Amino acid sequence: MMKQIEGSEAVAEAVALCRPEVICAYPISPQTHIVEGIGALVKSGALSPCAFINVESEFAAMSVAIGSSATGARTYTATASQGLLLMAEAVYNASGLGLPIVMTVANRAIGAPINIWNDHSDSMSQRDSGWLQLFAESNQEALDIHIQAFKLAEELSMPIMVCMDGFILTHAYERVAMPSQEEVDAFLPPYEPRQVLDPDEPVSIGAMVGPEAFMEVRYLAHAKQTMALERIPEIAAEFEAAFGRKAGGLVRRYRTEDAETIVVALGSVVGTLEEAIDAMRDRDVKIGLLSIRSFRPFPLTAVREALQHAKRVVVLEKAFSVGLGGVVSTDVRLALSGIQLHGYTVVAGLGGRSITKDSLERMLADAVQDKLEPLTFLDLDWGIVNRQLAREASIRKSGPIAENLLRDLGTVQAKAP
């Protein structure tokens, strides 16, 4: 059924169609509308049986999720930004214990400075947590990936983060095809846990493991993610056969066939990138796009296949590793081991900075001429950066950086120190 609804509402309805039995979440922008939506479905009885548990923090949310998943209940939660950081210890426990929790991350920047807007710093900070990370390009794909995620997570007995851009997707009204309950039931079998806390057959989950087996347990987590590299495209194909549309998978190529320049990106920015690429193609620039949909496991082979014949690769990232540069770029470089090509990292859209088609075209025009800096910050305001650097060079008590920059911009009317 086609609907024109908010991304959060679409995800809430899709998660409900997956029949979760426990939902535990703590509200944080821009995730709030998702759990509000599911909460309403539980309250109305549309989603039943399901326990909606109000918890006191994100740490509690993930702890409850671990407990409920260990009892064999299909479990869902959602968070963003500082919320994800607050639950970080339990995030690692969920994957270490092999519990197939599905969690939406409504991607948002991490403070300080406090910022509620979108980038990928939050989920990237949990890159190595052992969770699978799937990125959605649109609200339709976000909806579809959640349905796939429950199936994949439960098959592997591993938790999955479905990452969707906060506000840009979560708060956008778009057309989506909402599947029926019968269609989702036919695609997603009931959860059959590999391990379950059952008073009739007592086991313990969460043993202390010393040096004799710790490495092996960790290796098995890696082995499962490697298996996921095969299952993710298979499940995407099963989904397409059942629902008649493509969603998920490891990567998606756009106009890469003869491309000399390929842009690599994740999430909703690929839509604007496609528009920029079409405009450049009209000017006979051989350029294409590789959208990475599975960031963990990272599809080294698929990325290598897509990029190996290009002359240059531009990785556009909504996060970065301070003191180094790109996060995704590092993985892309690993995928391209031994292949000589020009590689650029473009950090863009941090803290909700708009990524416009015009900016992308300007940056890519520089890239195709190899005039781009190896590490470029798209649309960085060098004026306020240089003023702050000069301030710090000239006086010791230069004051708080964020407040200084806002004052330079005229956003804050406070007096200079």
Place this chain on the structure above:
Amino acid sequence: MLQIRIHGRGGQGVVTAAELLSVAAFEQGRHAQAFPSFGSERTGAPVVAFCRIDERPIRLREPILAPDVLLVQDPTLLHQVDVFQGLRSDGYVLINSHRSLGDLGIGELTDRFDKARLITVPATAIALQYLGRPMPNAVMLGGFAALTGFLSIDAVAHAITGKFTGEVAMRNIEGAREAYALVNERLSHRGEIPA
């Protein structure tokens, strides 16, 4: 692609207006994308929301920088925010005001636009009359339908019933239809005056 930017203040239903537009467009078989400006909205603070309407799926996700249509829900913004920024020279402008365009004192701001496509509608007064509350958003959409002809008033009315229920929906629809009629009347009146 048609791009609409809505300016108003927190509490005036600016975001809801953009969502309603997208639903009305969807019901007319179009693709539509509505989204807010993602600020930390507070009651009374300037708020912006966007809506794109197209015949094909919409991929672009940047804010609307060069709108085809401006809806200004609060005329006090005209001297506070550059609401006309990026507006196409042949763009449409609908301003919520009981004054005429000439009386608003924004001549220098609107000189470069097509005057036939600029109009005011007393949406707050209409809302007070029908809703008993100064909530101009749905009323403005009736004016939008009349000014641009891009959406039918029936599609706008149907979208309103999807967002509101019962008497609130009914009264918003009545207000929207009133604005639709008023803007049509003003446009036809203009038509009688030789250019």
